[in-house]
Amino acid sequence: MKLQCEVEVINRMLPTYGMKNRGRGTQAVLSIGRQQEKVPGRASTVCLMICTQKDRVGSKYKLKENIEQFFTKFVEEGKATVRLKEPTVDVCLSKANVSTLKTFLSAVKLAHQGNVAEKLPLSILTPAKTSEVTKPKTKLSIVSKQDYPLTQSFPYSLEQLQVSYCKLARVDMRMLCLKKLRKLDLSHNSIKKLPVTVGDLVHLQEFILHDNRLEVFPEVLCSSTLQRSLQSLDLSQNRLKALPLHFCRFQELVQLKVDDNELIRLPFNIGQLIKLRVFSAARNKLLFLPHSFQGLALENLDLFGNPFEEANPLVPNIELKIPLSLFECAARAVVNYRIPYASHILPAHLCQELNVSKTCKCGRSCLSSFICVTVTMNLHKVSHTVVLVDNMGGTEAPVICYFCSLDCYSQFLDRYLQSNR
Known part of the structure; x- marks a missing residue:
């Protein structure tokens, strides 16, 4: 049984000698298994093994009757601590998958009680693979067509992805499987249409579509999970003539850029974007602003280069x-x-x-x-x-x-x- 997470092993005796622990976790893989015994016929010992990138062979800790206490107050956040009797260390776990962590802790408890052999089949402990102890990749930037992956998948751990200058005509569906994405930059491509499944990126906060060929922003996205997550949207330098009526459902939007399009009007209820602070719609075809525009509270506004008509209250x-x-x-x-x-x-x-x-x-x-x-x-x-x-x-x-x-x-x-x- 294995668990991938961040681990910090804290020696409880260090403060006695006036020393401090490092104070931060390391990407590791934890395994519960049997230690290979040198003496043939001797009963194997069930151990907890912790492998890191610097120590792939791993450090082993006996489990049977060796657990002093479990700390599981924050287990729903993927955190827990196992306090060992010998040696006097605390194994602090963080950034773990919650369900896997709960299962793993149950196995550790069974091993401590000496019942794990009856409940779970255990294999001999072996050194971890390099891929298991390498910190998951969270950022990836591709800025040329030659570097674009055609046969390989994008790492599922990605939180920020930039794919620019790759001449993409559509959004690659493999990107829409990256459920941890917080920032997606598809600027400087040739994208004409957005798939509705973009709305399935539940954590997406920043979406950059600068310099593409979009003619329509799908209204269905305004009713997707993006309305609760999206904070920054860059649609500048496209071919948009209007934004959808329900665009103002993006209640978390802080920054909106729609420069260099063909907009003839802004959303009727744009004033409902109460968190909007930066707005730019320069070089469009706006003749006037909607009434609700007066309800905005911005920090920066750019409307340069629009053919605004002259106001005339006397001609209703x-x-x-x-x-x-x-x-x-x-x-x-x-x-x-x-x-x-x-x-x-x-x-x-x-x-x-x-x-x-x-x-x-x-x-x-x-x-x-x-x-x-x-x-x-x-x-x-x-x-x-x-x-x-x-x-x-x-x-x-x-x-x-x-x-x-x-x-x-x-x-x-x-x-x-x-x-x-």
Whole structure:
């Protein structure tokens, strides 16, 4: 029976002599087995053997009636300590697979009680293989097509993977089997489409797709496990014309880059990205910003090079219907009074319309009946640092505003005219 983890063997007598232990674990493989006896016919001893990269032959410790205590308070975190009587050492285990660790500790206990031979078949202890004591590879960077593995698999222990300048036309499905990935960098390739299985990377925090050929960001990814893990997303230098409606479900997103695309609008509810701190959408085709943009609290903002239209609050787009339809009244009531709704209560298309309700300056909601205008906003209101919007040194951009009634628009218009006298 074997267990791969990090091990630190602490001599309890060292403090007596004024000495300290090293204080950190080493990648090792632990084995329970029988020690090869030199005298033929003599009963073999059941031992715990610890092999490391520097000591592949391993150190052996007798187990029968030699365990003073088990410390298993943090076993659910892959940690445990076995205190031996002779020699006076503590074997501290960490970063172990929880289920394997529990099984291993049970075997150690049986060996201590002298019952292991009856319960488990044990082999003769042999030195560990190099692969068993080598620390798992967590980072891999491939920056040329010649180095790309065609026949070999990626190490399953990878937490960071970069594959750039390899002319990939699609995401290699072998990458999507790396369940420990926290960072995936696929920049400078020719990827046109993202598979929905990207959403199965439950620990992915940073996803870099800079300089590819993406035309669509799959909406299904917005409902995947990425919405709870993704913190940084780089979609710059692609061919995106829009981001999906539910993009704002990425509630953990801190950094978003969509520079050098063909975006004609930003997500309607982008203001719901409450953790977003760095946002750049330079050199796109944005004419105005959505109303919810005013709800962001950024540290750095870059909107340079967009053809923003000139704001004109005096020229409204009137979609207001008087009297309001029964649907509009009911829908406004559902949103305003925060009445719960879902697809098992209402038809899916109604839920979709409620999800994109507009918010009036007065705080109430409207759906298909409204008045909208564009107003000028100084971007410093939403960001500490702002890159100039144009070559003229401006830091202002047009934001679309909605009004649920003629009364609300009239009040806004009165304030606007008074402030510009």
